[in-house]
Amino acid sequence: METPIISARGLRKVFPGQGGTEVVAVADLTMDVEPGTLTAFLGPNGAGKSTSLRMLTTLLDPTAGTATVCGHDITTEQAAVRARIGYIGQKNGAAQYQRVRDELLSQGAMYGLDCAEARRRTDELIEALDLGEVASRKTITLSGGQRRRADIALGLMPHPRLLFLDEPSTGLDPQSRANLWEHILRMRDRHEMTLFLTTHYLDEADQFAERVMVVDQGRVIADDTAAHLKATLAGDRISVTVDGGAEPAATIVRRAAAESGATTPDPQVSAEGAQTRLVVAANAGEHVLPRLIRELDAAGATVVTADLDQPTLDDVFLTLTGRSLREENEAAQNPAPETASTGAAR
Numbered sequence: 001m002e003t004p005i006i007s008a009r010g011l012r013k014v015f016p017g018q019g020g021t022e023v024v025a026v027a028d029l030t031m032d033v034e035p036g037t038l039t040a041f042l043g044p045n046g047a048g049k050s051t052s053l054r055m056l057t058t059l060l061d062p063t064a065g066t067a068t069v070c071g072h073d074i075t076t077e078q079a080a081v082r083a084r085i086g087y088i089g090q091k092n093g094a095a096q097y098q099r100v101r102d103e104l105l106s107q108g109a110m111y112g113l114d115c116a117e118a119r120r121r122t123d124e125l126i127e128a129l130d131l132g133e134v135a136s137r138k139t140i141t142l143s144g145g146q147r148r149r150a151d152i153a154l155g156l157m158p159h160p161r162l163l164f165l166d167e168p169s170t171g172l173d174p175q176s177r178a179n180l181w182e183h184i185l186r187m188r189d190r191h192e193m194t195l196f197l198t199t200h201y202l203d204e205a206d207q208f209a210e211r212v213m214v215v216d217q218g219r220v221i222a223d224d225t226a227a228h229l230k231a232t233l234a235g236d237r238i239s240v241t242v243d244g245g246a247e248p249a250a251t252i253v254r255r256a257a258a259e260s261g262a263t264t265p266d267p268q269v270s271a272e273g274a275q276t277r278l279v280v281a282a283n284a285g286e287h288v289l290p291r292l293i294r295e296l297d298a299a300g301a302t303v304v305t306a307d308l309d310q311p312t313l314d315d316v317f318l319t320l321t322g323r324s325l326r327e328e329n330e331a332a333q334n335p336a337p338e339t340a341s342t343g344a345a346r
């Protein structure tokens with residue numbers, strides 16, 4: 001592995017809670033992140049994602065543990081860390097009554113760019129993030145998606161090698177989310193940046209991240225590629241219905257599942273009138289299913305229906321915790337009326 005761009009060992013953050021109690025926001029974060037990768041940090045509300053990001057970006061001191069970011073210690077070399085990273089938090093960074101272009105220019109000055117360089121960088125970011133039409137408007141007048149793109153432009157002003165994004169797409173409609181992602185990925189390609197982000201959208205992590213870390217109650221409970229997590233912790237499920245009884249279909253289904261490497265190749269078999277339904281776990285089900293249908297047909301077992309259920313990252317979370325991440329996120333984003341005020345106060 002190349003020298004990690006983020007290296008954390010036993011990072012921990014404990015906040016004082018109500019009535020003398022303690023809230024362990026992050027219990028023990030240990031990880032190495034390779035330069036150039038896109039890592040998604042997933043977990044339910046309150047899992048410790050933002051706190052982890054805020055420690056890694058030097059905004060919050062850890063209670064225990066150590067970490068280096070871009071080769072510098074997050075507690076003893078904070079200025080060096082900050083000079084090398086961009087951070088886009090959950091709240092909009094752009095000042096509401098500043099015009100987008102002016103805000104970018106001020107940001108450039110703040111990072112010590114001279115006037116010509118700040119103008120050049122501002123123009124480049126306005127073009128790259130499609131902000132041309134709104135560059136002379138005040139931030140408060142922008143749509144959610146435009147505002148988030150302006151935030152990202154601000155975070156990119158100092159040319160960071162590493163960009164931290166806390167829920168970049170939360171609250172955007174599907175089209176704006178897709179558009180924002182197009183921009184994020186384009187910026188990443190152009191500048192060979194490392195991206196480390198939190199998101200509540202499991203599909204985004206699945207589609208765009210090379211590495212997925214799942215956190216729950218302040219601990220990392222899974223860390224791998226999305227494909228490997230799904231294959232090892234959830235697995236594909238094939239269902240076929242055939243005319244007639246269980247044999248020879250059950251034998252053929254069992255063999256196909258075993259050949260795919262499934263650890264439990266015995267199908268669940270149930271009679272449905274004159275037909276039989278067989279359900280089995282399989283690896284790489286999209287390759288197993290067509291072959292299975294051909295084999296069943298060749299053996300005289302007429303296939304009436306065939307289904308392939310492929311797991312999502314939510315199935316992975318369900319396997320790990322017995323809870324649905326998707327449902328927890330939805331519940332947190334649409335709290336019931338009687339709990340709305342506590343949710344908002346968080």
Ligand SMILES: Nc1ncnc2c1ncn2[C@@H]1O[C@H](COP(=O)(O)OP(=O)(O)OP(=O)(O)O)[C@@H](O)[C@H]1O
Nearest residue numbers: 015016023025043044045046047048049050051052
């Ligand atoms: N300043 C603080 N003081 C006390 N408790 C805090 C503070 N900041 C965070 N916490 C608590 O620490 C825990 C982790 O919070 P954190 O914001 O890191 O979670 P998260 O995974 O980012 O959640 P979300 O998805 O809602 O942003 C929560 O229980 C939260 O209430």
